[in-house]
Amino acid sequence: MNIFEIKEGMGMAWDSLKANKMRSFLTILGVLIGVAAVIGMVSIIQGLNKSMATQIESLGSNTIYVTKEEIGIRLGRTPAEIRKRKPITFDDAMAVQELCPSVGAVSPQNWGPGRKVAKYKKNELTRFQLIGVMPSYEEVNNNYIKEGRFITSIDVHYKTKVCVLGEDIVEGLFPHVDPIGKDITLGGRNFSPKRFTIIGVMEKRPSILGESQNNFILLPYDTYKTLYPEEKELLLVAKPITPELMEKAIDEITEVMRRRRGVPSDKPNDFAVSTQDDLMDVYHQITNAIYLVMVVISSIALLVGGVGVMNIMLVSVTERTREIGIRKAIGARRKDVLWQFLIEAMTLSGSGGVLGIVFGLGLSKFISMVSPLPATVPFLWVLIGFSVAVSVGLIFGIYPAYRAAKVDPIVSLRYE
Amino acid sequence: MLIKTENLWKIYEVGAEKVHAVQGISLEVEKGEYLAIMGPSGSGKSTLMNLIGCLDTPTRGKYFLNGQLVSQLTDDELARIRSKEIGFVFQTFNLLPRATALHNVELPLIYNGTPSAERIRRAKDALKMVDLEDRMTHRPNELSGGQRQRVALARALSNNPSIILADEPTGNLDTATGSEIMQLFGRLHSQGNTLIVITHEAEVARYADRIIHIRDGKIEKEERLTKQG
Numbered sequence: 001m002n003i004f005e006i007k008e009g010m011g012m013a014w015d016s017l018k019a020n021k022m023r024s025f026l027t028i029l030g031v032l033i034g035v036a037a038v039i040g041m042v043s044i045i046q047g048l049n050k051s052m053a054t055q056i057e058s059l060g061s062n063t064i065y066v067t068k069e070e071i072g073i074r075l076g077r078t079p080a081e082i083r084k085r086k087p088i089t090f091d092d093a094m095a096v097q098e099l100c101p102s103v104g105a106v107s108p109q110n111w112g113p114g115r116k117v118a119k120y121k122k123n124e125l126t127r128f129q130l131i132g133v134m135p136s137y138e139e140v141n142n143n144y145i146k147e148g149r150f151i152t153s154i155d156v157h158y159k160t161k162v163c164v165l166g167e168d169i170v171e172g173l174f175p176h177v178d179p180i181g182k183d184i185t186l187g188g189r190n191f192s193p194k195r196f197t198i199i200g201v202m203e204k205r206p207s208i209l210g211e212s213q214n215n216f217i218l219l220p221y222d223t224y225k226t227l228y229p230e231e232k233e234l235l236l237v238a239k240p241i242t243p244e245l246m247e248k249a250i251d252e253i254t255e256v257m258r259r260r261r262g263v264p265s266d267k268p269n270d271f272a273v274s275t276q277d278d279l280m281d282v283y284h285q286i287t288n289a290i291y292l293v294m295v296v297i298s299s300i301a302l303l304v305g306g307v308g309v310m311n312i313m314l315v316s317v318t319e320r321t322r323e324i325g326i327r328k329a330i331g332a333r334r335k336d337v338l339w340q341f342l343i344e345a346m347t348l349s350g351s352g353g354v355l356g357i358v359f360g361l362g363l364s365k366f367i368s369m370v371s372p373l374p375a376t377v378p379f380l381w382v383l384i385g386f387s388v389a390v391s392v393g394l395i396f397g398i399y400p401a402y403r404a405a406k407v408d409p410i411v412s413l414r415y416e
Numbered sequence: 417m418l419i420k421t422e423n424l425w426k427i428y429e430v431g432a433e434k435v436h437a438v439q440g441i442s443l444e445v446e447k448g449e450y451l452a453i454m455g456p457s458g459s460g461k462s463t464l465m466n467l468i469g470c471l472d473t474p475t476r477g478k479y480f481l482n483g484q485l486v487s488q489l490t491d492d493e494l495a496r497i498r499s500k501e502i503g504f505v506f507q508t509f510n511l512l513p514r515a516t517a518l519h520n521v522e523l524p525l526i527y528n529g530t531p532s533a534e535r536i537r538r539a540k541d542a543l544k545m546v547d548l549e550d551r552m553t554h555r556p557n558e559l560s561g562g563q564r565q566r567v568a569l570a571r572a573l574s575n576n577p578s579i580i581l582a583d584e585p586t587g588n589l590d591t592a593t594g595s596e597i598m599q600l601f602g603r604l605h606s607q608g609n610t611l612i613v614i615t616h617e618a619e620v621a622r623y624a625d626r627i628i629h630i631r632d633g634k635i636e637k638e639e640r641l642t643k644q645g
């Protein structure tokens with residue numbers, strides 16, 4: 001085989017593609033979908049990598065989260081053992097603060113559930129998070145005050161009616177006014193509207209997966225408790241004194257929590273202590289799930305596409321028996337004919353691959369336009385998509401090409 | 417001796433029946449000879465040509481081409497010999513319909529591995545030899561029957577074969593065009609090519625040095641022609 005034969009095989013494949021556009025398109029549709037699925041999914045994962053992974057990293061590597069359930073994706077129902085676990089409480093947070101020498105700061109954070117509303121004059125917001133926090137919130141969450149002042153222990157102790165706003169709330173309620181010192185009205189499911197004075201605005205945080213991280217109102221913890229007395233679920237965030245003490249801090253927290261929750265020494269934890277790495281693991285679970293979906297969709301599509309290519313190539317071999325006979329009569333060997341038809345099959349599936357790549361790139365563009373994901377396709381994956389498409393032609397072209405190579409020139413030249 | 421066959425047999429088995437297409441033909445052809453093979457339909461002419469052209473192997477007997485025993489070779493070895501030693505001309509031209517005249521003529525050179533520059537040069541020379549250099553980019557359906565047969569002849573010539581085998585080359589042509597083709601054969605012969613032409617027509621066989629008459633797969637008689645002029 002030489003370059004010329006490759007060119008000839010491609011040329012002939014191209015001719016037969018053109019001669020029968022509809023048939024060819026249907027043939028390569030499977031390959032097209034398969035490759036487009038690969039490119040599309042990869043672009044989603046790339047988008048996730050860009051937004052989520054970097055955001056998880058930005059949370060800081062020395063943050064510890066204590067939760068009732070392990071962080072992760074659970075398929076199916078939550079097991080009874082987990083559902084029966086006790087919630088993490090404010091007192092747990094205080095105990096961790098007091099009893100763990102390696103822990104620098106602890107921030108218990110509580111989210112107000114249900115319908116709520118924030119009002120300033122004619123402006124009104126209903127979609128935001130209302131979080132009860134301690135003064136340690138700033139340091140532990142690595143998110144600091146931008147204007148005004150943060151909540152102090154005095155605010156907590158005296159349950160003062162003050163609040164600190166995230167950037168989105170400022171934009172929503174105070175488009176042209178300095179919010180510091182102004183009063184807003186907060187209402188909720190179980191309490192009548194009350195007035196709160198704004199004491200500060202937080203630094204803007206980058207959004208995660210297009211979800212803004214600035215859509216919150218912070219209240220002093222004890223003020224929050226007057227609004228939501230039933231303490232259900234609490235997120236305990238802790239920070240070691242220095243990054244080197246991370247491991248030690250985790251051990252200490254685990255020990256304290258086990259003791260407080262009365263876990264017998266032979267039983268596993270009935271709570272979870274997680275770090276950035278665990279969040280990363282969750283992230284990888286998500287991307288692996290996407291990869292799995294990708295592999296399944298594209299395998300099925302490529303299989304269908306491959307069978308289509310095989311079918312059309314068998315038709316082509318039958319239609320061109322005479323041509324094969326002529327070629328053999330004038331000196332083509334089996335392998336010359338074999339390669340000719342393999343190249344033709346690869347050209348067919350390869351052009352499906354090219355269309356699939358184009359389609360996939362379009363899909364990626366579309367995703368990055370309509371969703372917050374900055375979806376992109378690395379060039380390597382374009383190459384992989386193309387190679388996979390060509391390989392499909394190679395694999396499913398073998399049998400038709402073998403049939404072509406076996407054609408007996410005498411027989412094929414005899415019958416007209 | 418260019419061609420030497422010893423007691424060649426070709427027996428086809430069609431179901432339980434056996435067809436004795438060639439029955440013990442011994443034949444010698446010298447280099448530069450112009451041989452015509454005549455015989456009624458079904459007498460085994462094409463079968464004999466397939467054997468001589470290394471398209472097929474005999475059931476029995478030996479065939480030496482250029483002194484090499486070729487009657488026992490594998491398919492791919494035969495293909496190699498065809499690409500180097502044999503040029504075929506068929507009754508129905510057998511050109512690739514989608515390829516240009518030049519590309520059709522190039523084909524044997526592709527399969528015998530001729531480098532591209534030389535290939536194009538030789539293909540063009542071959543087309544010049546049959547007076548078709550102005551039709552190189554035409555496809556078969558843009559050519560007349562006679563022109564198609566000339567392209568086929570150029571294709572048979574392009575690899576500079578030891579033998580040119582033609583099976584009823586004028587069978588699909590009118591008398592005038594047929595005799596043009598035969599004059600072309602005469603010219604090739606005068607340039608030293610070895611030709612074997614199968615035909616029904618005495619008019620066509622007349623151009624040869626020697627005529628072999630075949631009946632029922634056997635050589636019935638042989639006649640040597642003396643050229644006038």
Ligand SMILES: Nc1ncnc2c1ncn2[C@@H]1O[C@H](COP(=O)(O)OP(=O)(O)OP(=O)(O)O)[C@@H](O)[C@H]1O
Nearest residue numbers: 428429430435437456457458459460461462463464
């Ligand atoms: N592949 C084959 N299988 C079975 N029988 C065959 C095959 N090829 C040829 N024959 C038989 O062998 C005999 C000789 O056939 P062949 O084609 O050689 O005749 P021919 O002399 O070329 O005839 P024509 O002048 O009609 O072309 C015929 O009886 C034919 O039916």
Ligand SMILES: [Mg+2]
Nearest residue numbers: 461462463583
């Ligand atoms: Mg015949």
